Amino acid sequence: LPWYINPIEEALNLKHMNKQVVEVIIIGGGAAGLSASYYLKQARLSHLVFERGQVGQSWRSQRWDSFRLNTTNKMNALPGIVDTRDPDGFSSASSLVNSFEEYVARFQLPVIEQTEVIAVEQKDEDTFRVTVQEKDMKREYLARQVVIASGAQTRADIPVLAEGIVSSISQLHVSSYRNPGQLRDGAVLVVGSAQSGCQIADELIGAGKKVFLSTSRVGRLARQYRGRDTMEWLDAMGFFDITPAQLPDPSIMRMRAPQHAAGTETISLQSLARKGVRILGRLDGADQTRFLFQSNVLEHATFADAFSLKVSRMIDEYISAANIDAPPPLRDINDEPIGAASLDTSTCIDAKEQCITTVIWATGFTSSLKYVRLPIVDDNGQLVYDRVHGLHFLGFPWLRSRKSSILFGICDDAKLLVGDILQHRTMRIESF
């Protein structure tokens, strides 16, 4: 019988055996950490997963009430399971969290919750020292290999210009936004026109708020095209399998995820403008109650249209090359040019005059990797994923391909990662 009879028991034993060397420590109990744990368990390799909160913590604590994933349920299944929910449905954050909890229970994954990793250091050539904080107690573990699965999008990214805004205006990041009822009376400025910003602007205008949306250069994806979900077309076409080395222009790796409806309706600057959202250029400065905008709103709208058109043409070409029997394109009002009249080219808006009482920063997330006390960034501050032998990343953008930071790509990467871990282990054992 393998030693690995009851992994939870084993994990708890290890937890109380200070300085025991674990083969692998995984940091983070999100989709990445759980997928890696699943494959390690299949490979019967001793490991622990440390999660600072509860499994799926990012989905529990950083999503708003009406949030729906923009990938269909069938695209989000973790490895080893068949998702029994409506395959074409769009899950809420809580339903995803439930599925994570069921996953841990079903596969008996050795997840230790409420345990934050506060330091990862090299002890010697072959071993990492991992320090965790459990309630008010610190504990040290040793591991042969470490997987950083602590999320690429866990820390609110707010531009410094926020500091120029008068304190009487409330400010919050999308990670703290829950629903329109939470906001004060008055108009709202949403800054950022990628997925979160557009979806929240849509919800607020629907709730009767006056909404201003400061845009950025973001593409747009139709929800459906020629009878199929656009993400699924792109997946079938191999679009998400493109690796960094295959990109014609590396700056593509820094592009924001496109505007994309969660749920069934396409979201676009057109649809928001039709509902009454005032669509502005990029926020460039803030001075007390005055907000300054760049005059590039038309450029942003044109970019989103061109992006959507380009994706449609790519799908058309694929359908024709693969001789697929797909229905012809339907007229999509989101693709009709927005027209300058629907855009607001103001370069200055006074919050007092417009009764703006709240600013919502839909300006993205970054990772928080200060706990990794190892050389993982280059001279430009960019993460280098393969610099430290035995230290692995999972769930980070463009780790292996375009899909590396979305759920279905994370699962694929986890399988490859565990192959790397096993290889590393074999090399270490052989070198003795």
Ligand SMILES: Cc1cc2nc3c(=O)[nH]c(=O)nc-3n(C[C@H](O)[C@H](O)[C@H](O)COP(=O)(O)OP(=O)(O)OC[C@H]3O[C@@H](n4cnc5c(N)ncnc54)[C@H](O)[C@@H]3O)c2cc1C
């Ligand atoms: C608003 C929004 C919407 C999204 N919608 C989709 C979507 O519809 N479909 C899709 O595929 N992707 C979506 N994504 C991307 C999504 O975040 C990733 O697909 C996926 O959640 C990443 O999984 P992960 O496990 O790498 O990270 P996370 O889910 O963030 O998990 C990381 C875990 O690590 C824990 N952690 C962090 N630091 C420590 C530490 N020091 N010690 C211990 N634990 C730690 C965190 O608490 C967290 O639970 C969305 C992202 C955002 C921000």
